[in-house]
Each structure stands twice: as C-alpha cells, then as structure tokens.
Amino acid sequence: MTPESQTSSLGRTARRNGYSNAESEIPWLTIDEEIRNLLKKSLQEDKGGGDVTTMATIPPNKLGSAKVVVKQTGVMCGCPLFVEVYRLVNENVKVNCWAREGQTLSAGRTVFTLEGPLGSILTGERVALNLLCMLSGIATTTSEHVRAVRHTKARINDTRKTTPLLRRLEKYAVWVGGGVNHRMGLYDMVLIKDNHIDSCGGILKAVNAVKNRWGNTFVIEVETRNLEEVKEALQAGVDRIMLDNMEIDTMTEAVRVIEGRAETEASGNVNLSTVSFIAETGVDYISIGGLTHSTKWLDFSMIIDKHLTEIRHGNQD
Numbered sequence: 001m002t003p004e005s006q007t008s009s010l011g012r013t014a015r016r017n018g019y020s021n022a023e024s025e026i027p028w029l030t031i032d033e034e035i036r037n038l039l040k041k042s043l044q045e046d047k048g049g050g051d052v053t054t055m056a057t058i059p060p061n062k063l064g065s066a067k068v069v070v071k072q073t074g075v076m077c078g079c080p081l082f083v084e085v086y087r088l089v090n091e092n093v094k095v096n097c098w099a100r101e102g103q104t105l106s107a108g109r110t111v112f113t114l115e116g117p118l119g120s121i122l123t124g125e126r127v128a129l130n131l132l133c134m135l136s137g138i139a140t141t142t143s144e145h146v147r148a149v150r151h152t153k154a155r156i157n158d159t160r161k162t163t164p165l166l167r168r169l170e171k172y173a174v175w176v177g178g179g180v181n182h183r184m185g186l187y188d189m190v191l192i193k194d195n196h197i198d199s200c201g202g203i204l205k206a207v208n209a210v211k212n213r214w215g216n217t218f219v220i221e222v223e224t225r226n227l228e229e230v231k232e233a234l235q236a237g238v239d240r241i242m243l244d245n246m247e248i249d250t251m252t253e254a255v256r257v258i259e260g261r262a263e264t265e266a267s268g269n270v271n272l273s274t275v276s277f278i279a280e281t282g283v284d285y286i287s288i289g290g291l292t293h294s295t296k297w298l299d300f301s302m303i304i305d306k307h308l309t310e311i312r313h314g315n316q317d
Contacts, residue, residue, distance in 0.1 A: 042131075054119045058122065061117070062117070064121060074137070076099045079101050081132070092117055094115045137297040174291055192223065220238045
C-alpha cells in the first residue's frame with residue numbers, strides 16, 4: 001500500500017484546505033467510529049470499574065438539571081463531542097447547546113443545559129468538559145493570531161506538534177478558530193526538513209529523490225535556513241518554501257526573491273507579539289506549533305441547578 005492510498009479523507013481535506021486560497025466554512029465535526037471509540041476509551045479511563053462517589057451519594061433514579069457556563073471570553077469549540085459523550089454515558093440525558101461552534105462567547109454565558117439522570121450527568125462531566133475546554137482553548141488562541149494578521153494576506157497554519165491520538169480534534173479546533181490545517185501526518189504531503197537535506201546532501205538532491213520516488217503525487221515543501229537555500233529551493237521547483245527562524249529583514253528579502261514562484265511559510269519563534277511583524281513581510285502562511293502544544297484551556301464549569309431540579313423533579317428518594 002502506498003502512502004497516497006493510506007491518505008484518509010481528513011488528510012485530503014487538510015491538504016486541500018491548507019493549500020487553497022478559497023475560504024472554507026467551519027466544518028461540523030462528524031462523529032464517526034474513530035471519534036466514538038476515542039470517547040469510549042476516555043470515559044473508560046475516567047470511570048474504570050464505576051463512579052464510586054456518585055454511586056454512593058446519588059440514588060440511581062434521581063433526576064436533575066445542570067448547566068455549563070463559560071468563565072472566560074473565548075471561542076466555542078467541541079459542541080458535538082460534548083453531546084456525544086452524554087449519549088454514550090446515558091441516552092436519557094438530554095443536552096441542549098445554546099451557542100454555535102466557532103462563536104465568540106462572553107464570560108458568564110450558559111452554553112449547555114442538561115436534564116436527566118443526575119448520576120449520569122455527574123459521571124460524564126469531566127470527560128465532556130475536558131474536551132470542551134481543550135478545543136475551545138485552541139480555537140481561541142488560533143482566533144487571536146488570525147485577528148493579529150487580518151490586515152495582511154497571511155494565514156495561520158497548525159503543525160504536527162499535537163497530542164498523540166488527538167491530532168484530528170486539535171486540528172479541527174484550529175480550523176474552527178479561523179486557521180488552516182497543514183499536513184495531517186507524514187503520509188499526505190512531502191516536507192523536506194533540515195535533517196532530510198543534510199542527510200541527502202542538499203536541497204536539489206532531496207527534491208529530486210522525492211520526485212523520482214513519487215512523481216507529482218504530493219505537494220512538496222522545503223525548509224530553508226538562509227537565502228542561499230531559498231534560491232536552491234526555487235531552482236528545485238518546489239511548491240512551498242518554509243522560511244525557518246529567519247530574522248524579519250531576511251524573511252522580507254526571501255519573499256522578494258521568491259516573487260510568487262512558490263508559496264511561502266514562516267516558521268519559528270512565532271507568538272502574538274511577533275506574528276503581525278512576520279505577516280507584514282508578505283508571507284502566505286505562518287505556522288505555529290504553540291496553537292496546539294502550548295495553548296491554555298478555556299475555562300468552563302458545570303453547575304447543578306438545585307432550584308430547577310426541585311421545580312421539575314420535586315423531592316426524590
């Protein structure tokens with residue numbers, strides 16, 4: 001089986017989206033078997049042999065109401081996962097979502113209400129909130145960087161610096177936040193990095209080796225460290241040139257030299273303090289590993305609504 005035949009629909013989507021100038025609508029995350037199994041394993045990790053606290057304190061047939069409130073301003077991401085977690089815990093828990101995926105939320109807003117078996121509401125709480133907090137944090141951080149470069153043509157890219165087995169969800173959150181996805185993995189795009197170049201004996205040799213092996217099957221990107229390597233990448237005829245850890249003046253000159261003959265991507269030492277200056281060099285993309293590996297979670301909290309529980313369900317044994 002060749003790498004191309006292994007490419008999932010997600011990989012093809014990410015590749016298309018990352019190398020297209022067309023704006024894409026935010027995708028609604030499809031809950032397929034891959035995602036469902038991940039959620040089941042997450043619940044099993046947390047629950048183990050049983051939620052011993054809830055089993056001891058909450059009668060099995062006790063019903064109740066709860067709400068989830070966002071405690072900070074940020075971008076909503078993870079609604080379909082939150083709903084699916086509770087479907088897996090107990091289908092009798094009714095979950096209503098009161099915010100849109102990708103919507104900017106103000107602190108204090110109620111984003112979910114839950115109704116049903118109170119023990120199940122509490123058992124699913126941590127897994128559902130963890131996913132919501134993590135993905136909303138990534139979407140929020142991405143959105144902040146996107147806003148910082150909106151006066152330029154630059155688009156914000158993610159990287160492969162993701163949590164193992166959670167890449168699909170984390171890249172989804174980047175997309176929700178307004179960024180674009182780089183390659184999904186090692187299988188759906190060629191990225192010739194410094195170690196490949198040094199091991200192969202130069203950019204031209206590395207690119208020729210790729211073309212001899214794969215022809216035009218894959219988009220080819222090359223990482224460059226200086227203007228000499230930029231010129232060599234141009235000579236090799238690659239699709240995208242990464243300008244890695246370059247000073248602003250050097251990056252500006254590299255964009256001038258490339259002159260649209262290949263897409264450009266800035267990488268290295270990117271944060272909210274530097275991203276607008278990098279964007280103003282004229283690069284097409286800016287890749288930021290920190291979107292996924294260093295993002296602070298957005299804080300959500302679940303609160304049992306004692307008053308509503310009493311009104312709707314009365315005194316229960």
